[in-house]
Amino acid sequence: MSGLTLGRRLMDRLAALACFSDEAEGLTRLYLSPSHKRAADALAGWMQEAGLDVRLDAVGSLIGRYEGVAAAAPALLVGSHIDTVRQAGKYDGALGVLAALTAVEALSKSGERLPFAIEVVAFGDEEGVRFPSTLRGSRALAGTLDASALDERDPEGISVREALVAFGADPAKLRASAMTREGVLGYVEVHIEQGPVLERASRPVGVVTAINGARRLGVVVQGTAGHSGTSPMAMRRDSLAAAAEMVLAVERIAYQTGDVVATVGSIEARPGAVNVIPGETRFTIDARAPSDEARDAVVGRIENAIDGIAARRGLAVTITQAHRAPATACDANLIARLDAAARAAGHEPVHLPSGAGHDAMAMAALCPVAMLFVRCAGGISHHPAEAITIEDADAAMRVLLNFLRTYKP
Ligand code: GLV
Ligand code: MN
Ligand code: MN
Numbered sequence: 001m002s003g004l005t006l007g008r009r010l011m012d013r014l015a016a017l018a019c020f021s022d023e024a025e026g027l028t029r030l031y032l033s034p035s036h037k038r039a040a041d042a043l044a045g046w047m048q049e050a051g052l053d054v055r056l057d058a059v060g061s062l063i064g065r066y067e068g069v070a071a072a073a074p075a076l077l078v079g080s081h082i083d084t085v086r087q088a089g090k091y092d093g094a095l096g097v098l099a100a101l102t103a104v105e106a107l108s109k110s111g112e113r114l115p116f117a118i119e120v121v122a123f124g125d126e127e128g129v130r131f132p133s134t135l136r137g138s139r140a141l142a143g144t145l146d147a148s149a150l151d152e153r154d155p156e157g158i159s160v161r162e163a164l165v166a167f168g169a170d171p172a173k174l175r176a177s178a179m180t181r182e183g184v185l186g187y188v189e190v191h192i193e194q195g196p197v198l199e200r201a202s203r204p205v206g207v208v209t210a211i212n213g214a215r216r217l218g219v220v221v222q223g224t225a226g227h228s229g230t231s232p233m234a235m236r237r238d239s240l241a242a243a244a245e246m247v248l249a250v251e252r253i254a255y256q257t258g259d260v261v262a263t264v265g266s267i268e269a270r271p272g273a274v275n276v277i278p279g280e281t282r283f284t285i286d287a288r289a290p291s292d293e294a295r296d297a298v299v300g301r302i303e304n305a306i307d308g309i310a311a312r313r314g315l316a317v318t319i320t321q322a323h324r325a326p327a328t329a330c331d332a333n334l335i336a337r338l339d340a341a342a343r344a345a346g347h348e349p350v351h352l353p354s355g356a357g358h359d360a361m362a363m364a365a366l367c368p369v370a371m372l373f374v375r376c377a378g379g380i381s382h383h384p385a386e387a388i389t390i391e392d393a394d395a396a397m398r399v400l401l402n403f404l405r406t407y408k409p
């Protein structure tokens with residue numbers, strides 16, 4: 001194909017997928033929501049048109065298989081996720097799924113079979129916005145998802161299991177959804193960079209060296225609700241005022257510590273009325289770093305600070321861990337092959353670590369993993385202003401196709 005044909009095809013599909021949203025304004029597509037279902041149905045149709053055999057696994061991941069020269073050969077998995085954050089951009093996740101589909105579609109159109117199978121994977125639970133933990137899709141494929149992760153509930157009280165049944169998946173088949181090591185060659189994920197490095201280097205693509213490890217904590221601060229007019233200031237046990245101090249401690253401690261980042265992204269005060277002292281406040285902490293040791297040291301200091309603030313104010317506090325993913329190194333052989341594929345497409349790749357989490361982290365428990373990053377405007381992500389150019393989309397497609405055509409099991 002010549003010109004920007006592949007890039008245009010990819011951008012058109014990205015625009016089409018972005019129409020499936022839980023909210024009328026903007027793009028919000030949470031795991032197992034009705035719009036996730038509609039997006040998965042559309043994607044299944046596109047996969048079938050491209051000649052793939054499509055299946056939906058126990059946790060709602062959609063997988064399309066393109067056979068190699070010999071049937072039932074081990075597969076190279078290529079994909080990403082189709083769930084989004086609230087008020088998301090069009091590219092985080094969808095880019096990797098649709099790049100994989102567009103590449104396989106190009107092979108299929110020209111009747112090209114490779115010495116291995118390709119499975120295009122669309123995971124559904126990468127953002128982890130709806131339920132406390134995350135990466136259920138990739139953990140299920142890698143065989144590391146405990147069935148108890150299906151008992152988690154969203155803020156409306158709906159369990160993962162119930163949502164899966166409504167989605168049309170069969171959670172009882174969790175074990176059978178795990179792939180075997182022999183059946184899988186590796187996992188490759190194309191993703192927008194979500195940071196400014198490639199733009200600053202004026203390069204369209206980068207190859208990821210490692211993915212930062214992440215931990216998510218849930219904090220519940222228990223005080224005493226009371227009348228906002230009649231309770232003297234010195235006699236209050238205000239859970240929200242305490243949480244405010246805790247949030248600032250999270251920021252201060254992470255700030256003091258090199259590569260570690262920590263964020264309180266969600267907070268809720270109960271009962272939540274203008275004239276009631278908040279009796280209970282819940283908030284989340286997300287902490288990440290390139291090294292698990294550095295991140296754990298910061299989390300330890302944060303936990304101590306929270307305990308100290310609660311004790312000084314006479315409040316009870318509980319901290320629970322909702323998610324933990326170790327820092328993940330990408331595979332040296334796959335990195336070298338992606339480098340060569342990028343050079344063959346005329347692009348010297350930048351090597352960079354990933355600050356964001358990805359399904360590749362969970363897939364690393366099963367097989368070698370690698371990621372190709374694509375430049376995004378201003379490094380902006382998790383925001384409607386997320387953007388890539390058609391030229392960069394096309395460059396990514398050429399690199400991916402070069403990679404697939406030269407990959408040897
Ligand atoms: C997902 O984008 C994450 O890094 O949390
Ligand atoms: Mn993503
Ligand atoms: Mn994301």
